[in-house]
Amino acid sequence: TLRESLRLYQQISQHTDLSLVCSQYRHVRFYEGVLELCLTAADKKDPQRLGPHFYKNGEPEDDKVGQQAFQERLLCYKCITDTMQELVNQSKAAPQSPSVPKQPGPPVMTSDPNMLSNEEATAHFEQMLGLAQRSQDELFHIALYNWLIQADLTDKLLEVNSPHLEEHLMHMIKQDQSKVHNMDLLWRYYEKNRNFGKASHVLARLADMHSTEISLKQRLEYIAQAILSAKSASCISAQAADGEFLHELEEKMELVRIQVQIQETLMRQYSHHPSVKTVISQLDSELMDITKLYGEFADLYKLSECKLALIHCAGHSDPILVQSLWLEIMEKELADSVAMSPADRMGSLSLKLISLGRMYAGTPRYFPLEFLVKFLEQEVCRLNWDVGFVTSTMLEIGVQLPRLLEVYDQLFKTRDPCWQRLKKPLHLVECIHVLLSGYVDDPSKVPTYDRRRFTNVCLDNICGYLVELQSLSPNSALQHIISNFKALQAKLEKLH
Incomplete structure (x- = not known):
């Protein structure tokens, strides 16, 4: 029987041609046999566990014996992951159909009768993955995780419920190996295991990471997700530290939104300047503080709306600066709409004032009402616009x-x-x-x-x-x- 053959092969597994036996076992769909035989072979080929020792020591180059044992083990594990890969391929394969007949008569099936149906392949894969998780061989777990990542089966990876997975991802992050990808997996792993506090900290680190792999939009998503996780964590624990961290994240979110606003404005207004391309990717590569965003971007490129958003975010109160920024915003809007009809110009300016006014009207320091009304009413006289234009716009903003x-x-x-x-x-x-x-x-x-x-x-x-x-x-x-x-x-x- 298959079980009996497995028992015999296991006794001599260190001398067995694993790939040959495994292909025979696959042929008869004895997948657990593949797993058990390969794991036994790994232990028999490395009875002193020099491979795991070599891995834990950071894979030192001078430990040739350890490296040899490590490689031997990896080859045994590869027979398992190759079998799993074959099952994955079969689970996604298009259903077989009879070939085009060369002669009259009943259709001839030319395809492999041993081919599994998609459902069977999926079931066998799930069975192998379940059995694999029971193994006590830590190095095999690592080989399995690496294969799942490489095979783009991260959803399956996150279903693994094992302390080894957290350790492995942390180890990979420390080694700087595909850091962004592994941190992305780590927060998902924490989230899946309802460890929201840890998930929010990993997400915050991802958002802050200096990297060209992460776009600014992605950073914004990481912060938003970190806030959700931190809220879930504070619901569960109600610790003061969690509350403080949440507050920090919310403040950061406000600033990241302004960084996005700066980037989008630059794309819109300076898309034809080749030098601005570098600036746009610079804004992608890291999150910046208020001072840097103001001095090196908003001020340099005369982005008045972004400057207003930044001083509001910083709580910086300077009435003269606020008035001059509003003046720049209104004058730019009037200059941009100069070719339009009076009705369209009024509409365009009104929309701009309403969208900004609703943001700032609640904090009068950033919404100088008297100054705005006086400037706008002078423009109404100069341009011969409707007498009620300014009052209706202000009421629309929400001014009492x-x-x-x-x-x-x-x-x-x-x-x-x-x-x-x-x-x-x-x-x-x-x-x-x-x-x-x-x-x-x-x-x-x-x-x-x-x-x-x-x-x-x-x-x-x-x-x-x-x-x-x-x-x-x-x-x-x-x-x-x-x-x-x-x-x-x-x-x-x-x-x-």
Whole structure:
């Protein structure tokens, strides 16, 4: 019987032609025989276990005897992994079909009758992998893991539940062998075994690694995955250190996003500059700190939006710098849209302001409302744009109506000569009229608890505007504005 033949071969396995016997065993589908015979042969050929000793010592070149024993063992293991490779190939093979007949009559099967079906091959492979894991031969485990990695069967590798796998991956990482790939396997191994804390630390190391093998997008994914793992770890352990690490990762994530933003902006704006290609790959090769990103990239290439994001991320407050960055952003948007129709230019600038405004409006230090309103309203006068353009954009960003009225009221009372120069002395009052008409049409723009107070503020302000307007030398445009405000006054009084 097959078992009996195995027992006899095992007794003389060190003198047996392994590949010949294994091919016979494969022929009769005695796969466990292949495994057991080869493992016995490895032990018999190296009874003093010089091979494992040689491996554990870091494979010293002067240990020729150890190296010989190590190679002997690897050849025995190779018969096993070759058999497994054959099963993998058969499990993926296209189903056999009869060949094209050369003569009439029933079809002739020319293919190998010993060929396994895909399902049979898969079942035998799983059986061999299961049996292989029971082996106590540590060096065989390592040969098996290396083969699984090389055969691109990492999913199978991660199903292996053995302390040897963690040790082996750590050993490979220390040796700098395919470091990125092995660290990628290690975090997956930890994740699979629900060791989330360790997984998050390996992921963070991967994201930080100086390497051209990892793209910036991949680094961002590693950090995102590290955050998920760290959250899972803190749910389980609730240790303070885990919480601190999670906080560090979240801060890092914010910075990595800005690095991605810098890279994408450079690709968009400078794609025709060959020198920028180097800069783009430099941004791929490592994660950088705020100072480096600001000085060597955002500032050097005049990326105002990225500079604003960086000072916001750093919590750096410099009102003059913030204003100048917003000015650069708005001027660039206006310059880029110069060939468009007025309606399209307004739309384009409004979209830019809304997307950035929603990010920063919650932190007024990075959203200088008075400065923005004044600059934009001057542009509206210069370009003859719609009077309600700025107010509607600001409301869309989420600026509260009472706060917006405060800003316009203050600007009007400052009496800056710029409005006279632009030949639009009443422009701000017209904007205020548009703003308050919006409130009268839809009072829900102001929360219920604040409506009475705000309506009184509006009425007080309108009284002031009317006094001022009526003191000016009359003309038809002025009369029109005065009657508009009087109508608005009557509607506001009804709101009480």
